[in-house]
Amino acid sequence: xxxxxxxxxxxxxxxxxxxxxxxxxxxxxxxxxxxxxxxxxxxxxxxxxxxxxxxxxxxxxxxxxxxxxxxxxxxxxxxxxxxxxxxxxxxxxxxxxxxxxxxxxxxxxxxxxxxxxxxxxxxxxxxxxxxxxxxxxxxxxxxxxxxxxxxxxxxxxxxxxxxxxxxxxxxxxxxxxxxxxxxxxxxxxxxxxxxxxxxxxxxxxxxxxxxxxxxxxxxxxxxxxxxxxxxxxxxxxxxxxxxxxxxxxxxxxxxxxxxxxxxxxxxxxxxxxxxxxxxxxxxxxxxxxxxxxxxxxxxxxxxx
Numbered sequence: 001x002x003x004x005x006x007x008x009x010x011x012x013x014x015x016x017x018x019x020x021x022x023x024x025x026x027x028x029x030x031x032x033x034x035x036x037x038x039x040x041x042x043x044x045x046x047x048x049x050x051x052x053x054x055x056x057x058x059x060x061x062x063x064x065x066x067x068x069x070x071x072x073x074x075x076x077x078x079x080x081x082x083x084x085x086x087x088x089x090x091x092x093x094x095x096x097x098x099x100x101x102x103x104x105x106x107x108x109x110x111x112x113x114x115x116x117x118x119x120x121x122x123x124x125x126x127x128x129x130x131x132x133x134x135x136x137x138x139x140x141x142x143x144x145x146x147x148x149x150x151x152x153x154x155x156x157x158x159x160x161x162x163x164x165x166x167x168x169x170x171x172x173x174x175x176x177x178x179x180x181x182x183x184x185x186x187x188x189x190x191x192x193x194x195x196x197x198x199x200x201x202x203x204x205x206x207x208x209x210x211x212x213x214x215x216x217x218x219x220x221x222x223x224x225x226x227x228x229x230x231x232x233x234x235x236x237x238x239x240x241x242x243x244x245x246x247x248x249x250x251x252x253x254x255x256x257x258x259x260x261x262x263x264x265x266x267x268x269x270x271x272x273x274x275x276x277x278x279x280x281x282x283x284x285x286x287x288x289x290x291x292x293x294x295x296x297x298x299x300x301x302x303x304x
Contacts, residue, residue, distance in 0.1 A: 009056070011045075011049060011050060011052055011054065012052075012054055012167050012168050012169075012214075012215060013047065013050050013052045013054075013168065013169055013170045013221070013225070014047060014049045014050040014170070016047055016049030016050065018047070018048040018049050019045045019046060019047050019048060020045065020046045020048055021043060021044075021045060022043075022044040022045060022046055022053065022202040022203050023043070023044055023202050023203035023204070024041060024042075024043055024044075024203055025041025025042055025043065025044050025055060025203045025204075025208050025209060026041050026203075026204065026209050026280065026283055026284060027039060027040055027041050027280050028041060028209055028210060028211035028280075029280045029281065031067045031068075031211050031212060032067065032068055032070075032125070032212060034067075034070060035277075035278075036067070036211075038280055039059070039211040041055070041203075041208075041209065041211070042055050042056055042057045042058060043055070043056055043203070044202060044203035044208055046193075050221055050224055050225075051193075051218055051220045051221050051224075052169070052215055052216070052217065052218075052221050053193045053208075053215065053216035053217075053218075054214065054215045054216065055208070055213070055215070058167065058214050059211065061167065064165075064212065065143075067212070068124040068125055068212070069124065069125060069126055080108065080112060082242065082243075083109075084239050084240065084241060084243075084294075085160050085161075085189035085239065085241075085296055086109050086112065086160070088189075088237055088239060088296045089109075089158055089160070089187045089189070089296065090112075090113060092185065092187055092235070092298050093113070093156055093185065093187070094155060094156065094185065095116065096116040096117055097117060097118070097154075097155030097156060098117070098118040098120070098153065098154050098155050098156075099113070099117045099118070099119055099120065099154060099155065099156040099157070099158065100120040100121065100122065100140070100150070100153075100156075100157045100158070100179065101119070101120070101121045101122075101137075101159075101160075102121075102122050102144065102157065102158065102159040102162045102176075103122065103123060103124070103159065103160070103161070103162040103165070104121030104122065104123050104128075104129075104132050104139075105123060105125070105128045105132065106128045106131040106132050106135070107119075107121060107131065107133075107135040107136070107137040108135075109158065109160065110132070110135075110136075110137050111135045111136065111137070115136075118138075119136065119137050119138065120137065120138045120140050120154070121137045121138070121139050121140070122139070122140060122141050122142065122143070122144060122146050122147075123139060123142060124142050124143065126142065144166065144172055144175060147175040147176065147178070147179045148175065148178075150179050151178055151179060152178070152179070152180065152181050152182075153179055153181070154179055154180055154181065154184060155180075155181055155184050155185070156180075156184060156185045156186075156187070157176050157179060157184070157185070157186045157187070158186075158187045158188075159176070159186070159187070159188045159189070159190075160189045161189060161190060162188075162190070163188055163190050163215070163217055164190050164191060164207075164213040164214065164216055164217070165212055165213065165214065166214065166215065167215070169215050169217065169221075169225070170225050170228065170229070173186075173225050173226075173229045173231070174228070174229040174230075176229075177229040177230045177231050177299075177301055178230075180301040181301065182301055182302065182303040183300065183301060183303050184300070184301045185234075185298060185299070185300055185301075186231065186298075186300075186301070187296065187297070187298050187299075188222070188296070188297050188299070189294065189295070189296040189297075190216075190217050190294065190295070191207045191216055191217070191293060192217070192218055192219070192238060192293055192294055192295040193216045193217065193218045194218040194219060194220070195238070195291065195292060195293040195294075195295075196291075196292070196293075197256065197288055197291040197292075197293040198216070198293060200256065200257070200260060201256065201259075201260065201285055204259075204260075204284075204285050205285065206284065206285050206287060206288070207293070209284060209285075218295075219236050219295060219297065222236070222297050222299075226299060230302050231299040231300065231301060231302065232300045232302060233297060233298070234298045234299065234300050235297070235298045236295055236296070236297045236298075237295065237296045237297075238292055238294070238295045239292070239294050239295065239296060240289075240290055240291060240292050240293075240294070241289050241290075241291075241293075241294055242289035242290050243290075244289075244290040248290055249290045249291075252286075252287075252288050252289070252290045252291065253288075253291075255286040255288075256285060256286050256288050256291075258286075259285050259286050263283060266286065267282040267283055270282050
């Protein structure tokens with residue numbers, strides 16, 4: 001059975017009804033690495049008030065939580081050496097302290113920073129949380145509401161590919177700020193809608209097709225939101241999720257430009273090759289791992 005969706009008329013961040021339609025989002029046939037019945041994608045909107053991109057309608061929190069818990073614990077696993085965001089975050093962290101990783105999965109990032117840190121995590125998938133606990137991570141909850149139980153507790157909070165999973169990113173940013181000690185660091189890594197790939201593909205971007213992705217950030221949104229939550233933007237770094245030389249980057253770009261110009265051709269080639277597991281995927285964009293389409297922002301909690 002296809003999950004029902006909850007309608008959202010206004011921007012989930014600033015509640016503005018001034019918005020621009022960017023296009024229909026294709027249906028998703030996977031969720032957190034698990035095949036599912038097609039989940040309608042809804043529409044992709046851009047808020048003209050705060051610049052946030054968001055999906056509407058979207059699944060309810062209860063539906064999302066159920067899907068997350070049935071997802072595989074390996075859904076977001078990437079070899080350590082390929083995690084550009086983790087490398088950037090490590091260079092921005094203090095030497096030691098008390099750290100919380102939102103959506104810590106199996107705890108590999110926290111494990112990689114060593115025992116000089118007192119390490120905590122929040123993870124919705126119970127199997128992944130169990131594995132994180134076995135690696136020495138103290139799980140404080142399975143939902144971001146657990147932040148409210150830890151006011152002014154942490155020297156650092158990290159959130160890698162997390163903010164796009166919540167319906168109200170401003171509320172999450174505020175909760176993170178409240179959980180930081182004065183002068184504490186919040187590091188957020190996510191997709192960047194200001195990047196060329198997002199502006200080219202819009203609602204057909206693979207990042208938007210993931211049903212678990214509800215909102216899509218950019219540096220302008222972060223700058224504006226920081227002032228509302230007691231945070232200061234210290235730095236913003238744009239990065240590619242995958243390394244590759246000029247030839248690979250050019251080939252990836254060419255494939256996606258071709259997809260925009262002649263999507264029927266990409267679909268036909270996929271059908272001929274017969275390697276697509278689901279009919280919906282015939283119309284999906286070509287993966288673009290070498291695109292400069294992500295950014296990492298470092299916030300600091302204002303001192304009192």
